[in-house]
Amino acid sequence: MDNTNLRRDAPTAAITLVCGLLLIGLGLTGVWGSQIGLVQLTDDERWWFAIPLTVSCVALVFKRRAPVTTLLIGFVALAGDSLLGGSIATFLPFFDLLYTAALIGSPRVRRALWIISGGLVAAPMIYVLADTADLRLTVLIGMQQGLLFNAPLWWAMDVRRKTELAEVAAARADAVERLSLASRQQAVRQERDSLARDLHDVVASHLSAIALHSGGALATPPAEAKDRAALAQVRRSALESMEDMRTMIALLRTPDVEPGAEATPTPDDDAAFPRLTHLQPLADQARANGLTVTVDNQLAQLPEGSVSAASELAGYRIVQEALTNAAKHAPYAEVSVQVIKDRDPANASITIRNTLPAAAGTDSPPGLGLGLTSMRERAAAIGGHLTAVATADHWTVTAVLPLLTSPATVNP
Known part of the structure; x- marks a missing residue:
């Protein structure tokens, strides 16, 4: 120099x-x-x-x-x-x-x-x-x-x-430029996490059902009626998985949804937009997977719009994942699903409790080990929280979610 x-x-x-x-x-x-x-x-x-x-x-x-x-x-x-x-x-x-x-x-x-x-x-x-x-x-x-x-x-x-x-x-x-790059990288990470949760929640439950029914059919002597019933359930789970994937892809391709904005479901949109206030499809699927399910959903009686779209979707996916885990790890268990208003009337309390098997029966299908993580992330993303506790004979998942959310409180 x-x-x-x-x-x-x-x-x-x-x-x-x-x-x-x-x-x-x-x-x-x-x-x-x-x-x-x-x-x-x-x-x-x-x-x-x-x-x-x-x-x-x-x-x-x-x-x-x-x-x-x-x-x-x-x-x-x-x-x-x-x-x-x-x-x-x-x-x-x-x-x-x-x-x-x-x-x-x-x-x-x-x-x-x-x-x-x-x-x-x-x-x-x-x-x-x-x-x-x-x-x-x-x-x-x-x-x-x-x-x-x-x-x-x-x-x-x-x-x-x-x-x-x-x-x-x-x-x-x-x-x-550095802040912009960091913001873009954070947005990409958040989007990846969101896609990972959606893929896990949408596909894992159906694949678990397919694994359970096909495994049960293979573990018993051949019987035409029983095998056909198992194949029918496998086909039903596969079709439902394809429909959920189609819905998710359609939502991802929607060009007119602003970042952080909520999609508002219509009354006829239950199939395309899962609702916490409409858990009957989940209960039917869980029963088909061998669980004994009882549902007490007090939110189903609330007027339209009482629960935000983000809470509807997050609560539905949490219940779906909890039922999937019960079917995998406690086959033929008794499961109770209770959805009520929390002590804070601005929140909803979701409790899923299933009995634990006394001894291992058929092998449980292997999972990804992401179920609890996905549920906790979904609850935290809209300002709620989730706990999972095991006792001597029960496994209990409890989630507290806000009934109404705004884009400012949603963390994608």
């Missing part, structure tokens, strides 16, 4: 030196005359001004590596030039050195430069005014000194401010 800066600044220093020598050759020296210069040089001696010019131009080569040090060297050269009577040539490199120090220096350096430049403007004005009492000359000296010392600082501050604003804008854009 330093070598790159040296290669970039060396041509600038060389060009500045050539321009300065040209100005000296044109006789633009002795600008301070006898007011400041201690040495009066003749035209033939004006090339002495090339010494401070050369020193300043050499400092230009290293201005980025050591901006404060090179500025001090340039200031000493400018002071020596002024003692010779002053030349415009030495102003050129000093202007660049002061600009660079203000541009890349620390805030402390910049504050010091402003204070020193103010003193360097005021001191010559006071000296000239006290020595000559010429107000016109004093103002002229002040303008010259202000142009020499303040203009580079103002220019550097303006460039630095614009650079910092550009950096802040770039950092803000980068932060917005």
Whole structure:
């Protein structure tokens, strides 16, 4: 990096030196005359001004590596030039050195430069005014000194401010992009979790029923009537699974549902939109799977719209998964399903309790081990909660769900 800066600044220093020598050759020296210069040089001696010019131009080569040090060297050269009577040539490199120090220096350096430049403007004005009492000359000296010392600082501050604003804008854009990416990734994760729950809830219960009936038929001696009944139930479960998959795919393809918005079922939409207030299809399927099911659904008597679509679907899927688990792990068990208003009338309480088998009979079909996780996630997604407890002879699943939800409370 330093070598790159040296290669970039060396041509600038060389060009500045050539321009300065040209100005000296044109006789633009002795600008301070006898007011400041201690040495009066003749035209033939004006090339002495090339010494401070050369020193300043050499400092230009290293201005980025050591901006404060090179500025001090340039200031000493400018002071020596002024003692010779002053030349415009030495102003050129000093202007660049002061600009660079203000541009890349620390805030402390910049504050010091402003204070020193103010003193360097005021001191010559006071000296000239006290020595000559010429107000016109004093103002002229002040303008010259202000142009020499303040203009580079103002220019550097303006460039630095614009650079910092550009950096802040770039950092803000980068932060917005990172937040947008994180938001998209979170949305993808949430959508994957939602799809996983839906696939599990929609397909697992039917596949479990198929496994139970086919396993039961294979575990007993052949009997045409019994085997045909088992095949009929297998076919029924397969068709129901296909219908549920078709419904889910249709919902996923619906283009006019906003994110976080709820689908509102119609009275004739029970097949396409499962309802907590309509659990009869689940009870019938569970009985066909060999369970003895009793249902006490007090929400079925509520007016239309008393339960939000999100709660209807979540509650239905929780009951469905609980019955599926009972059929897999406690075949032919007695199951009670109770859906009532909770102690908090804004919530519904769902309790599914099944007896546990005394001893293992036929092997249970293997599951994915995601049932309880899926039920808990469904309850939590709409602001509810779920517990599952085993006692000596019963397995109980209890869910508490809000009757009404809003898009703000739904966590997909």
